[in-house]
Amino acid sequence: MEFPRSLQKILEEAVLHLWDDNYPEPDLTPLGEWLEVDGWNEVVIGLFSSCIYASSILEDLNDENLIEYTEVTNKKKIKNSDRITFARNHIEHLLSESMDSFHSITIYFEKMPPAELCFTMYYHGQGGAMFGEFELCHSPEEFIKEFDGDLITTSDDLSDLQILDLWKKSEAQLKSWRKSMS
Numbered sequence: 001m002e003f004p005r006s007l008q009k010i011l012e013e014a015v016l017h018l019w020d021d022n023y024p025e026p027d028l029t030p031l032g033e034w035l036e037v038d039g040w041n042e043v044v045i046g047l048f049s050s051c052i053y054a055s056s057i058l059e060d061l062n063d064e065n066l067i068e069y070t071e072v073t074n075k076k077k078i079k080n081s082d083r084i085t086f087a088r089n090h091i092e093h094l095l096s097e098s099m100d101s102f103h104s105i106t107i108y109f110e111k112m113p114p115a116e117l118c119f120t121m122y123y124h125g126q127g128g129a130m131f132g133e134f135e136l137c138h139s140p141e142e143f144i145k146e147f148d149g150d151l152i153t154t155s156d157d158l159s160d161l162q163i164l165d166l167w168k169k170s171e172a173q174l175k176s177w178r179k180s181m182s
Contacts (some may be wrong), residue, residue, distance in 0.1 A: 007034055011107055014136040015115045028134035031117070036129050043121070043129070046105040048140050049153040050098040051120060054166060057094065057152075061087055061163075061170040080164055087163045088155035095154070099123050102153055104140040118143035120151070 003011060010030060016023040035043050063075055066086045072078055105117040116139055120132035137143045144151055149162050158166075 003039075004034060007031060011117070011136075012109055015107060015109055015112050018115050018136045018138065019112065028117075028136070031134050032131045035131070042105050043103055046103040046117075048102045048104045048118075050095045051100050051102045051151055051153045052091065052094050052098050053100070054150045054152060054158070054162075057087075057091065058166060058170045058173060060090055061167045063171070080160075083167050084160050084163050087158075087167065091152060091155040091158070095152070102140070102144070102151065104137075104143070107136070116140055116143070 007030060010026045010028065013023065013026040014028060017025045031039075061083070063078055063083075066072055066078060066082060067075060070082070070086055072082055100120060100122050102120050103118070107115045107117050116137045117134060118137050118140055119134045122130045122132075124130075135143060135146075137146075144153060144157065149158060152158060
């Protein structure tokens with residue numbers, strides 16, 4: 001892919017920093033304007049997956065929702081396996097409707113191994129694209145790992161234990177909210 005000369009220097013510095021911490025890390029924000037207008041094809045081609053944030057599902061992970069949206073009818077008979085199944089299904093549903101996405105564009109420079117320009121983006125039909133921070137990584141998976149448990153691209157990004165921890169936080173928030181309302 002061809003970036004404008006003004007951006008090639010920034011990207012080259014970023015690749016050097018990626019492979020050697022002694023090089024200063026450049027500011028990658030100028031990439032946003034170019035990608036939104038002239039580099040839009042690269043953004044689309046670089047789509048890695050839809051994504052959601054763990055914080056956005058907190059309010060949904062509770063026993064009341066599990067009873068309302070599944071075959072389970074007795075709160076006392078809810079098992080952790082029911083919670084995990086509900087959470088994974090809910091995550092996949094949210095991913096299918098998400099306006100947030102994760103992108104990765106491969107960057108090549110002579111005499112250097114390739115790198116991945118990774119970023120998140122929120123896209124609204126009327127408002128356009130809003131880019132998250134840009135980061136150069138060795139792989140898209142490295143970028144996702146940095147958000148361990150917060151950036152979700154598939155329900156498998158969360159372990160069963162992480163889901164149950166989120167469930168506990170959600171239940172605690174629900175109790176706190178009810179207490180404040182009474």
